[in-house]
Amino acid sequence: MPYQTDFLLRAYRSMKTIREFEERCVKEFEGGNVPGFTHVSNGQEAIAVAACIDLSDKDIIGSTHRGHGHCIAKGCDVGGMMKEIMGRSTGLCKGKGGSMHIADIDKGMLGANAIVGGGPPLVNGAALAAKTLGTKNIALSFNGDGSANQGTVFEAMNLAVVLKLPHVFVYENNGYAEGTAANYGLGCESLTVRNAGFGMPAECVDGTDFFATYEALKIATERARNGEGPTAIEAMCVRFDGHFIGDPQLYRGKDEVKLARKNQDCLKIFRDRVIAEGWLKAADMNAIDKEVMVDIEKAVADALAAPHPDPATDLMSDVYCTY
Amino acid sequence: MTTHSNNRIITGKTSIKTYREAINDALREEMRRDPTVIILGEEVSGGAGGNGQDDAYGGVFGVTKGLQPEFGRGRVIDTPISEAAIIGAAAGAANNGLRPVAELMFFDFIGVSFDQIFNQAAKFRYMFGGKSKTPMVIRGTVGGGWRAGAQHSSMLHSIVTHIAGLKVVMPSNAYDAKGLMVQAIRDDDPVIFLEHKIMYDNACEVPDEQYAIPFGEAAFPRQGTDVTIVAISNMVTRAIEAADILAKEGISCDVIDPRTVSPLDHEAILESVEVTGRLVIVDEGNPRCGLASDISAIVAERGFYSLKAPIRMVTAPHTPVPFAPELEDAYIPSVEKVLAAVRDVLGG
Numbered sequence: 001m002p003y004q005t006d007f008l009l010r011a012y013r014s015m016k017t018i019r020e021f022e023e024r025c026v027k028e029f030e031g032g033n034v035p036g037f038t039h040v041s042n043g044q045e046a047i048a049v050a051a052c053i054d055l056s057d058k059d060i061i062g063s064t065h066r067g068h069g070h071c072i073a074k075g076c077d078v079g080g081m082m083k084e085i086m087g088r089s090t091g092l093c094k095g096k097g098g099s100m101h102i103a104d105i106d107k108g109m110l111g112a113n114a115i116v117g118g119g120p121p122l123v124n125g126a127a128l129a130a131k132t133l134g135t136k137n138i139a140l141s142f143n144g145d146g147s148a149n150q151g152t153v154f155e156a157m158n159l160a161v162v163l164k165l166p167h168v169f170v171y172e173n174n175g176y177a178e179g180t181a182a183n184y185g186l187g188c189e190s191l192t193v194r195n196a197g198f199g200m201p202a203e204c205v206d207g208t209d210f211f212a213t214y215e216a217l218k219i220a221t222e223r224a225r226n227g228e229g230p231t232a233i234e235a236m237c238v239r240f241d242g243h244f245i246g247d248p249q250l251y252r253g254k255d256e257v258k259l260a261r262k263n264q265d266c267l268k269i270f271r272d273r274v275i276a277e278g279w280l281k282a283a284d285m286n287a288i289d290k291e292v293m294v295d296i297e298k299a300v301a302d303a304l305a306a307p308h309p310d311p312a313t314d315l316m317s318d319v320y321c322t323y
Numbered sequence: 324m325t326t327h328s329n330n331r332i333i334t335g336k337t338s339i340k341t342y343r344e345a346i347n348d349a350l351r352e353e354m355r356r357d358p359t360v361i362i363l364g365e366e367v368s369g370g371a372g373g374n375g376q377d378d379a380y381g382g383v384f385g386v387t388k389g390l391q392p393e394f395g396r397g398r399v400i401d402t403p404i405s406e407a408a409i410i411g412a413a414a415g416a417a418n419n420g421l422r423p424v425a426e427l428m429f430f431d432f433i434g435v436s437f438d439q440i441f442n443q444a445a446k447f448r449y450m451f452g453g454k455s456k457t458p459m460v461i462r463g464t465v466g467g468g469w470r471a472g473a474q475h476s477s478m479l480h481s482i483v484t485h486i487a488g489l490k491v492v493m494p495s496n497a498y499d500a501k502g503l504m505v506q507a508i509r510d511d512d513p514v515i516f517l518e519h520k521i522m523y524d525n526a527c528e529v530p531d532e533q534y535a536i537p538f539g540e541a542a543f544p545r546q547g548t549d550v551t552i553v554a555i556s557n558m559v560t561r562a563i564e565a566a567d568i569l570a571k572e573g574i575s576c577d578v579i580d581p582r583t584v585s586p587l588d589h590e591a592i593l594e595s596v597e598v599t600g601r602l603v604i605v606d607e608g609n610p611r612c613g614l615a616s617d618i619s620a621i622v623a624e625r626g627f628y629s630l631k632a633p634i635r636m637v638t639a640p641h642t643p644v645p646f647a648p649e650l651e652d653a654y655i656p657s658v659e660k661v662l663a664a665v666r667d668v669l670g671g
Binding site for chain 1: 359361397398400402403405407408409410411412413414415416417418419420421423438439442443447448449450451452453454455456487488490510511512539586
């Protein structure tokens with residue numbers, strides 16, 4: 001068996017947690033419990049988990065506006081996340097960040113980022129710190145097919161090559177930048193060919209296949225850890241929901257989402273594979289399903305009961321270390 | 324130890340140093356003291372990858388000269404021309420154990436990097452509920468007088484002062500430049516350090532040892548009772564010149580140099596206006612939503628009953644910085660304009 005049972009169970013639990021967290025976010029949003037607007041990543045779980053499962057808390061990731069999955073995969077507490085998304089004072093960022101700004105420095109999560117393309121230059125910094133301090137830690141940025149067209153990302157990729165930074169650029173190509181198709185917005189024929197043009201190894205994988213994604217990322221993270229510089233991995237995937245919760249998705253074809261949920265569900269593909277290979281038993285995964293549902297239920301109940309921030313004390317704090 | 328009226332505390336050995344040398348001293352000594360301090364930016368050393376001289380520039384104004392030969396290219400990092408990537412790398416590194424000093428060269432180039440400054444570095448601590456710190460310095464050269472044209476001569480300090488989460492430092496002399504740079508590097512928040520390009524050769528007595536000047540404490544280069552003149556950066560030089568001319572006429576000016584505009588020493592300004600009742604603000608920036616209008620508003624709100632005359636702002640006009648020498652000279656507030664404003668508030 002090429003994978004340890006424990007590894008497979010962890011991978012499944014993490015993906016399932018993301019799925020249920022996101023589906024529940026939609027419900028809670030629709031129920032009026034989530035202020036603002038929220039972007040969910042259901043459908044893309046395999047990439048987040050494949051990218052983060054081997055990383056330590058000292059390895060740094062930078063995420064996107066669609067960042068809940070990355071947070072969970074990197075080990076952020078789902079209770080703290082749900083509280084944050086609901087704007088409670090005991091949330092991961094005291095309710096000051098919200099869905100698009102969840103960060104957990106202790107877990108090596110440098111932050112979701114509501115500016116498309118905002119993250120990769122910062123992740124270069126984490127990689128530069130690792131290189132300068134000689135820690136052997138690495139950094140990994142999540143990007144989308146949308147941020148792939150931002151100048152900040154071009155600059156970050158070039159600088160990562162020039163300074164040979166331990167930075168893995170992951171592109172989750174879910175086919176849409178908000179409501180504009182990737183095959184319109186990407187002027188190049190292949191993002192991976194473009195990525196290679198920056199002077200780094202670049203590969204394209206099926207992001208609905210956890211194992212294919214994991215294997216490509218393993219090589220990329222090892223390169224980074226060995227001081228061999230950056231790599232770009234484009235993972236083709238499907239977004240099960242809209243750009244934001246409530247997006248009517250008028251830009252998508254008839255039955256597009258329905259068919260994707262049926263045929264391109266990375267969780268289902270994972271389950272089918274591990275059962276067919278005889279690596280895991282359905283009963284083990286069913287047991288995880290139940291535990292995850294309990295965890296999410298508790299996260300929501302705790303969040304709904306959690307205190308709100310107090311403007312008298314919380315509005316003005318945390319702007320500066322000293323002022 | 325002697326304390327001068329301009330808040331300069333002189334101890335130990337001193338040398339006459341230029342503004343450029345004072346900043347270089349601060350960087351060098353902090354890099355020697357703390358291995359986590361790094362410098363990155365375009366041409367901070369210069370000559371990377373070329374066949375010619377190593378350390379070819381040391382910064383386009385020579386401020387970082389000699390640092391790369393001492394500390395190596397691992398700590399004095401020449402970057403491609405990618406301002407967003409420079410600032411991003413500094414901000415990300417600052418959150419992961421380094422104290423980067425990033426150089427934007429001409430501060431006008433903030434435009435192409437601004438998201439990394441105001442949406443990222445400035446907001447991290449607040450967005451993340453106080454769980455991160457971003458000890459970074461962004462250096463840039465500001466101001467006119469070099470005939471450098473509209474895209475290499477702006478002030479832009481008011482734009483960064485507007486942003487919560489940033490500190491903004493504007494030294495007007497070599498003594499302050501050194502002490503404020505030391506504080507900027509040791510500070511745990513993102514600091515914008517604005518060097519006026521016309522002052523790089525200005526020299527004064529500077530202690531050889533390292534010293535940090537706390538942020539938010541104004542200096543008082545001239546003390547007086549008739550009119551308060553608040554000036555920053557290179558305008559301090561002109562305010563002092565005006566004050567000295569007026570002193571000969573029996574007019575006593577209280578010249579205040581806030582040194583840092585975020586945080587701003589509100590109390591120093593308000594206390595002075597309480598005595599003088601008259602305020603002139605000299606700022607090389609554009610007039611609208613600028614530092615001068617900000618200080619005017621503070622005094623109008625909190626010091627109104629002390630005022631004996633309307634506040635006067637002496638600023639650049641609301642135009643880009645022009646190129647032609649005649650136009651640029653007319654653009655930058657002159658000593659004559661300061662004199663006229665002071666006479667005006669005195670009922671001239």
